[in-house]
Amino acid sequence: MSFKLFPSRFALLKAFIVLFLLLSFLVRLSFLVWNFSEVDKSFFILANTFFIGFLFDLATVSFFAIPFLMYLLVIPKKFHGSIFDKIAVYFGFSLSVFILYFSFFGEITFWDEFQRRYNFIAVDYLVYTYEVVKNINESYPLPILISAMLALVLSSIFIVNKLGFFKKTFSSETLFKTKLIASMPWLIIVLLSVFLFTNKQADFSENRYNNELAKSGIYSFFAAFRNNELPYNEFYKIIPEKEAFQTVKTSLKDAKTTFENPNENSIFRTIINSDSVQNPIKPNVIFICIESLSGNFLKVFGNEDNITPTLDSLANNSLFFDNLYATGTRTVRGMEAITLSIPPTPGRSIVKRKQNQGLFTIGEVFKQQGYKRNFFYGGDGYFDNMNTFFGGNGFNIIDRGRGFLLDKSITTTRTNIEDNEVTFENAWGVCDMDIYNKVLKEADKAYANETPFFDFVMTTSNHKPYTYPEGVIDIPSGTGRNGAVKYTDYAIGEFIKKAKQKPWYKNTVFVIMSDHCASSAGRWELDVNNYHIPALIFNSPNIQTEKVNTLASQIDVFPTLFSVLNWDYTSNFFGKNILTMQPEDERAFIGNYRKLGYLKDNKVLVLDEQKNSHFYLWNPLDNSQKLIPTDKDFEHRSISFYQVADGLYRNGKLKIKE
Structure with a gap:
């Protein structure tokens, strides 16, 4: 039996990962253009910025992947494409894509204010939703942004469906063993991310902008959530x-x-x-x-x-x-x-x-x-x-x-x-x-x-x-x-x-x-x-x-x-x-x-x-x-x-x- 990273049952997972990596790349590229005059533009540094960024994006999306993988593993083959399966998959995928767009939109507003990826400030702001939401509403055309976000979510679902990813997922005959083996790389990436990777490793350059570009916003958010207390000694x-x-x-x-x-x-x-x-x-x-x-x-x-x-x-x-x-x-x-x-x-x-x-x-x-x-x-x-x-x-x-x-x-x-x-x-x-x-x-x-x-x-x-x-x-x-x-x-x-x-x-x-x-x-x-x-x-x-x-x-x-x-x-x-x-x-x-x-x-x-x-x-x-x-x-x-x-x-x- 040949190994497949994305067997047919994982088709929708593949679509989500590709979408995440693509959007994250576009956000990183946008921030680069935004602050182009401040960035170290030497080839080696710039290449490292995007390579390290890709690794952090991969680590981030692996955390998104785990809940979906768990679902795909526990649902027996005979229930693939059932009403329950379709409702759960459509809902889960739609919610994940919405969270994806919401977080990237949030990153843009945060970068506009601080020229940084999410940090402890973003974590603190979770407590003060009234002031923060009101500020965003008064600073940006929120109805237009929400409408645009919903339109992007629906468009993404439409394209993914058009490309046949939903059909492959629901009509799959993939066996449990095949699914389990295909899940292992993502589990390994998660474990490496938890025990070996730290957000500090993105600080590879003397240029702060390159370091911030190399990070992933969502990964940075949870790193800040874990590390807002730093005893000096x-x-x-x-x-x-x-x-x-x-x-x-x-x-x-x-x-x-x-x-x-x-x-x-x-x-x-x-x-x-x-x-x-x-x-x-x-x-x-x-x-x-x-x-x-x-x-x-x-x-x-x-x-x-x-x-x-x-x-x-x-x-x-x-x-x-x-x-x-x-x-x-x-x-x-x-x-x-x-x-x-x-x-x-x-x-x-x-x-x-x-x-x-x-x-x-x-x-x-x-x-x-x-x-x-x-x-x-x-x-x-x-x-x-x-x-x-x-x-x-x-x-x-x-x-x-x-x-x-x-x-x-x-x-x-x-x-x-x-x-x-x-x-x-x-x-x-x-x-x-x-x-x-x-x-x-x-x-x-x-x-x-x-x-x-x-x-x-x-x-x-x-x-x-x-x-x-x-x-x-x-x-x-x-x-x-x-x-x-x-x-x-x-x-x-x-x-x-x-x-x-x-x-x-x-x-x-x-x-x-x-x-x-x-x-x-x-x-x-x-x-x-x-x-x-x-x-x-x-x-x-x-x-x-x-x-x-x-x-x-x-x-x-x-x-x-x-x-x-x-x-x-x-x-x-x-x-x-x-x-x-x-x-x-x-x-x-x-x-x-x-x-x-x-x-x-x-x-x-x-x-x-x-x-x-x-x-x-x-x-x-x-x-x-x-x-x-x-x-x-x-x-x-x-x-x-x-x-x-x-x-x-x-x-x-x-x-x-x-």
């Missing part, structure tokens, strides 16, 4: 713990700092900023965290579209940090960096994790100074676990809730943004002007009660679908990123105008900073330019207008503010006062959920979860990176910060001391 390069802590503590030590337990593996310390001349001041503080505001949107950084006149004006009339970098590529990563003043930890942001309450945050410093702390969000703070994180760390919640409850162990005030306070709303929440109007109302109440307040305000308008109220700016709503940026800037300007009319304005400091850039994509492991963000401190009574060129991180902004306010406080933060940083102390932390970067002196060291480190010379003029021999001292310093940060979190040492 298990996956990354490590050094002796004592050495790591000593390196970090040395970098944090200065004349104003006293470590509470200098001989322990801890960074908890007291910082003294006041003296007989510099007395503490306690103005209200409003922090505006701007969604996806890349530095290159501002005129001050070379943009010529004039879409940020308010921020450009503020840059010239504030303490403006023009060499500052975000730690990550998502809002929750920015929140983690800002509130905890910590380098990025691998895997999920701490905001999304279970052990994220009762931590020592910037809110705790404000609490020590007698402030009321509020978190404002224009959408439902259930999204991305924001309410649990902020509520569990002492903030009152003001959001556009739809009824989702906080963790029952959290006792905090939650205030809803009511319908009569909303003039415009999209998938992500109310427009920025509406959230600022709510901030003004709550500030008026706090002022009337003579309570100093710290407001953490998270905006949403600078996000796809880029919609906002019509007629307020000269770019029509929903037409693209430039319009969203210009509206975001306009809303900040209107907010400050209104705030200036308030009695509390003269005693209020405004801090404005982006959560992350609009795009994290790039050809490098970590594209440095795509972490550059603006940040400023405005209206503080005891600082001069200044543009600060010190290389610094998102985690340094609030420690700098506390210094400006002359506050004495205890700290568990990794951030430092930017204004007193010495050249040897300048650095920035950048990363995504897998790769962790340490930037200093135009060099960046990247750590990955395969215990590798890659050292690059970065050219800021053209954003190019050149691989150079690793500097062991540089590597040691990089490892120290990330190892200590993740270790403190996992050992519960970021908690507030009782």
Whole structure:
């Protein structure tokens, strides 16, 4: 008996596998054309991209094949072509083809947003179907896409039927033994995929785009589902713990700092900023965290579209940090960096994790100074676990809730943004002007009660679908990123105008900073330019207008503010006062959920979860990176910060001391 990979009973399976491989190839080819200027186009690299891609596609389709193979094996020959068989096969094939088209359509929208295959972000989005589906509906012509998808499914079924694959499957006389032998290769591929293949093996090139093209979206999705927790000590390069802590503590030590337990593996310390001349001041503080505001949107950084006149004006009339970098590529990563003043930890942001309450945050410093702390969000703070994180760390919640409850162990005030306070709303929440109007109302109440307040305000308008109220700016709503940026800037300007009319304005400091850039994509492991963000401190009574060129991180902004306010406080933060940083102390932390970067002196060291480190010379003029021999001292310093940060979190040492 001769071996056949696809005996007649497997005819429909053959059709599905060919369809999957063909569509996957076309998607990969489309992404190549889409980002052709960014891809390494050398023959060997490009050939490897498609060859590795084919192997991952084969692995992916083998998982699809197994359920159908099981069915084909267990149904005896005498039932081939029966009514039951036809119903089951037609239904199973139709559903599989629909899932196939749906996943590929989803990949295209995901690539449009992130220039990546599915990753942990896609996994997280499964939890927040309301926001995600609404966003897709507002960003794309969903009825047309669904109609097109259904048309493609029906067309595929028609063609497969026309080519006789259904007829062969139903009229087959294939014996069980033949079917069993034909099933073995697919079972072997599945076992190899589970035990030997990993998604990391697609990262064969220095060019990130080629690596992403080599992957299979569905395979990447399930790989991310399995690997969203990455304990640093298990996956990354490590050094002796004592050495790591000593390196970090040395970098944090200065004349104003006293470590509470200098001989322990801890960074908890007291910082003294006041003296007989510099007395503490306690103005209200409003922090505006701007969604996806890349530095290159501002005129001050070379943009010529004039879409940020308010921020450009503020840059010239504030303490403006023009060499500052975000730690990550998502809002929750920015929140983690800002509130905890910590380098990025691998895997999920701490905001999304279970052990994220009762931590020592910037809110705790404000609490020590007698402030009321509020978190404002224009959408439902259930999204991305924001309410649990902020509520569990002492903030009152003001959001556009739809009824989702906080963790029952959290006792905090939650205030809803009511319908009569909303003039415009999209998938992500109310427009920025509406959230600022709510901030003004709550500030008026706090002022009337003579309570100093710290407001953490998270905006949403600078996000796809880029919609906002019509007629307020000269770019029509929903037409693209430039319009969203210009509206975001306009809303900040209107907010400050209104705030200036308030009695509390003269005693209020405004801090404005982006959560992350609009795009994290790039050809490098970590594209440095795509972490550059603006940040400023405005209206503080005891600082001069200044543009600060010190290389610094998102985690340094609030420690700098506390210094400006002359506050004495205890700290568990990794951030430092930017204004007193010495050249040897300048650095920035950048990363995504897998790769962790340490930037200093135009060099960046990247750590990955395969215990590798890659050292690059970065050219800021053209954003190019050149691989150079690793500097062991540089590597040691990089490892120290990330190892200590993740270790403190996992050992519960970021908690507030009782």
